[in-house]
Amino acid sequence: MAVRAAVAGASGYAGGELLRLLLAHPEVEIGALTGNTNAGQRLGTLQPHLLPLADRVLDPTVPDVLAGHDVVFLALPHGQSAAVAEQLGPDVLVVDMGADFRLEDAADWETYYGSPHAGTWPYGLPELPGARAALEGSKRIAVPGCYPTAVSLAFFPAYAAALAEPEAVVVAASGTSGAGKAPKPHLLGSEVMGSMSPYGVGGVHRHTPEMIQNLSAAAAEPVSVSFTPTLAPMPRGILATCSAKAKPGVTAESLRAAYAKAFADEPFVHLLPEGQWPATASVHGSNAVQVQVAYDAAAGRIIAIAAIDNLTKGTAGGAVQSMNLALGLDETLGLTTIGVAP
Amino acid sequence: MAVRAAVAGASGYAGGELLRLLLAHPEVEIGALTGNTNAGQRLGTLQPHLLPLADRVLDPTVPDVLAGHDVVFLALPHGQSAAVAEQLGPDVLVVDMGADFRLEDAADWETYYGSPHAGTWPYGLPELPGARAALEGSKRIAVPGCYPTAVSLAFFPAYAAALAEPEAVVVAASGTSGAGKAPKPHLLGSEVMGSMSPYGVGGVHRHTPEMIQNLSAAAAEPVSVSFTPTLAPMPRGILATCSAKAKPGVTAESLRAAYAKAFADEPFVHLLPEGQWPATASVHGSNAVQVQVAYDAAAGRIIAIAAIDNLTKGTAGGAVQSMNLALGLDETLGLTTIGVAP
């Protein structure tokens, strides 16, 4: 019996990637596809890479269209998910790919988003301690942000094993699809090709409190995160470099052992062999996470680095992985660890 | 009962893409993997995107290693396939991803490759008239070149329907993976990013006789092809622009009708709706072919354009598609028409 899935916000990059994955999911049947300003348009025009859906026409994002599905994915601007979820009722699995239900602290939400907090849903990063249990059987899932996915996976083992001091410094490079499909001058190909540039420097990026939440939970103490995102000249991928002072007694060996243990049974997270470093190209289009960790003895610091595909593991793949858990399916169904490279 | 497949030349781009596809093929079990200078190395180092095979170590390309498989794929330098195939015997399906058995005319081979002609095998481009019948049940397959795949699919309908004069002009842009993984200065990232450049101009590219062979067969008359390949700043993809004078009486409608008919039942070739043009990004990592055709009334010419992924439909995907036919499997098994975009 197939799981019938609707996608609200099917014309953007997150929606398109989700459809790419759902088309290959053996248990999912694609139902309603909706858009906002793009309602009425052919998907073949909006997402020309999704040939099997080329003749589908987007419906408007209204309750009648989204009703009658087992799962509804929301790829909506923030602030809109709560109302839609309420209309769908408590028995439908709602997977929110936006930010609305990620944060536990209402004050954090209000500081970073400037609107009332909608609530907190089980957090769709199964690899975090305790996360799987909360997702299994859940009817609500908050899919993590793309940067927090990469950063949390790169760095939680160091905090969970009490190896890192609670002041994290993170510099991450993202492909341009992370900035979405709305055309803005600084996102033009002419502007981004050949250019690296930072943005949201100084703690103002909205993904910051989400990283703090995850690393603090792992550390069982408050962790500060100084986060600098940069825009890289590539369509996809996040490379997150995470650094913190090592606690006394940490060695390269104890560090590596903690990471090996954290990811031993994880289907998607691969701690690379020593000497090999993550590359975003290697995880292009896959749900895999490549992680490596090093101890900088001279500086006394831990450096952990993760590469993900921001649209797959960082958004739509993470959503499908969590959906699988919520529905009691094999967590890896419809997902791959094989990248499309070169 | 799984089909057991060996890959000779698993460290290059063609071999890597083939493994990516075979890993997702429901009927194939991956057997021996061999390399030449890379024998003894971990695949995780050579192909870091193929995480499920990371711990496999390449064997040398010798008969004992390749024996005992149902299918052997050869991704070898040209001139080496005949000897390997002979050793494997007539009952093993041998799929040659190199050039050795593509050409029917021995003189063409000798002109373009400067060595004795090894022979001609059934040609692995099922969409060409008559090709499927020759592939079904065959124990030998010559996988087409990447450029001839794009050009033949873009232009054979115009010739098969006798709409085009027999003098074709082709300009094609290829991603850099088409030039292989051997490091050469002009293929450095520093050189290719931001640059378009032609090569092999004036009829000297080795794929030229293969295009002539395919279009002449479709036209049932000799067709000349003036082919200009260009190197484009992208890792994958071919965009082939094909032009010829229209025969008297051709109209935009008759042209479109011929293309619609040619591809009506093809699972991988999509004639785009009028007004939409192919883009290599849309077929990235997929076996799909996007085709569009226009009639330039002022110049009296037909322009047909195809986009493929040079490594998938242009090499490894075409190989798998033909293997499926040779083994009596569903032609589309293990292949997708969904691109990884953006």
Added chain:
Amino acid sequence: MAVRAAVAGASGYAGGELLRLLLAHPEVEIGALTGNTNAGQRLGTLQPHLLPLADRVLDPTVPDVLAGHDVVFLALPHGQSAAVAEQLGPDVLVVDMGADFRLEDAADWETYYGSPHAGTWPYGLPELPGARAALEGSKRIAVPGCYPTAVSLAFFPAYAAALAEPEAVVVAASGTSGAGKAPKPHLLGSEVMGSMSPYGVGGVHRHTPEMIQNLSAAAAEPVSVSFTPTLAPMPRGILATCSAKAKPGVTAESLRAAYAKAFADEPFVHLLPEGQWPATASVHGSNAVQVQVAYDAAAGRIIAIAAIDNLTKGTAGGAVQSMNLALGLDETLGLTTIGVAP
């Protein structure tokens, strides 16, 4: 005594490139800079690479602002130049970087632009036969389109020497800056990186009649041009591949001799040594044109290829070169043949 220059449309790519060149021009002093929707903004925000002008604020494009200069460059949407030029009076050198005054045939203009024809000004491609004489001392200059610059320079020698049949086939790849700075979804970095795609296929691109005009003049007979433009994943550069049947008796030697003669005294056009082919990276940021030509004996065709920087020689550099001629300055002042590579 410096030449005082105003730039109307200083916020776009053409205007920005022009300012980059004028800043390095030993005889030019930069005067008024105007914008339309960007009037009132700092140039440091709009053109962050022009550090010496960072604190300049754009004025509105009105007659009072543009008055009192020796030269006024117009980088305006088409249809607006005539009115501005009239206000400036006949003694001011007006260099129109738009399309309004390029075409000689009013019917062509109306067909391709759908508005009344404004007139014809001396055409700013000095390398064309007779063009320099028309530019020297002129008070009006129509700067050619970027594609026609590349195509005309690549192919006029074959026509001027009566070596090519009058049916040209042109496929050209352009960097994305050719499409301008107005943000549109298909020009997003996420869309263009990794993608080659055609547009305006079938003779509908507005630069077509301009190519026909130039090649027909060189040939002294009507030449048809079947032109296919493609968008390439790079910010700058045009690679134009031009093909035509050779007239009887043409040889590789006669072809090369014609090209050598055509460009012998040209400061910016370099016929490359045999065996070397143009690359857009080599002319990045320069006014140089790299040209190479080959005779495809099997197909009986001439293939001529040019690489230019679409913003420099294709727009702003061509404008400065023509301005130099009009003002009686050394034609090469402020321009370079040295590319910024890699």
Added chain:
Amino acid sequence: MAVRAAVAGASGYAGGELLRLLLAHPEVEIGALTGNTNAGQRLGTLQPHLLPLADRVLDPTVPDVLAGHDVVFLALPHGQSAAVAEQLGPDVLVVDMGADFRLEDAADWETYYGSPHAGTWPYGLPELPGARAALEGSKRIAVPGCYPTAVSLAFFPAYAAALAEPEAVVVAASGTSGAGKAPKPHLLGSEVMGSMSPYGVGGVHRHTPEMIQNLSAAAAEPVSVSFTPTLAPMPRGILATCSAKAKPGVTAESLRAAYAKAFADEPFVHLLPEGQWPATASVHGSNAVQVQVAYDAAAGRIIAIAAIDNLTKGTAGGAVQSMNLALGLDETLGLTTIGVAP
């Protein structure tokens, strides 16, 4: 009276960029050009963007060839500069673009390079406190590494003003030209396009002691630097993100004031207006440095970011700037702050 300059190592990226700049330098005449394995080749083949030098043929790097110049630039593999400099004698200005004479501490050199220390020459980063005086009139110059140039300029003001704690964390992204022109598989275009990846993680990159040297000198106390370099999919450019805990009492205002003061009279370093961030595209091909600084109040950290062109300010531009000082010329001769963008 022109300065006659020789370039040893003219076929690589550093040598090519140097020639690009020297060709535009009003006081320099280009003399001998030498290569190692490329001796005897035309520069037009090796550096096709340097059209004015296309017909020059490389000489071997031997004393007779390099003799008789006012300045000799060395772009040689490390370990070779001392012997060449000795042969040239004390009256010739020798500008070493390699690493040999950058470090003051012989033990650092031996640790990172594994060979005897050749010595220490005046350090060619004029913007550092006291550096100009040492360069003026000097006959020996050690050009800084590309990463240390970006990092030192981004971060020395924070240390010179005693605002930052002495534990720096640096993550920098570099274009691929920083890795040189020797073809290696991981530098192929197919590998680097679409990919971000780190290397030399954990304090092992050879530029680390140079950063420590510069920041420690500015701080007048030992500063540790934990440095992570990453390879970015672009040919040129470095974006360096530098972070350190703020000392007690630091405010956004005091931080900004320190930076404004440090760069007030610098011709090449531009502290951007608040809210604008550096982009490597903006300094492409120029000697400019774009710097911005922020105070992350929540984390109590300073984040300073610089963008440079690794080949210009990071190598050849820095060399020319220092040569100008050594020769008593205007420091900015032959250099620009105008980038080639987009």
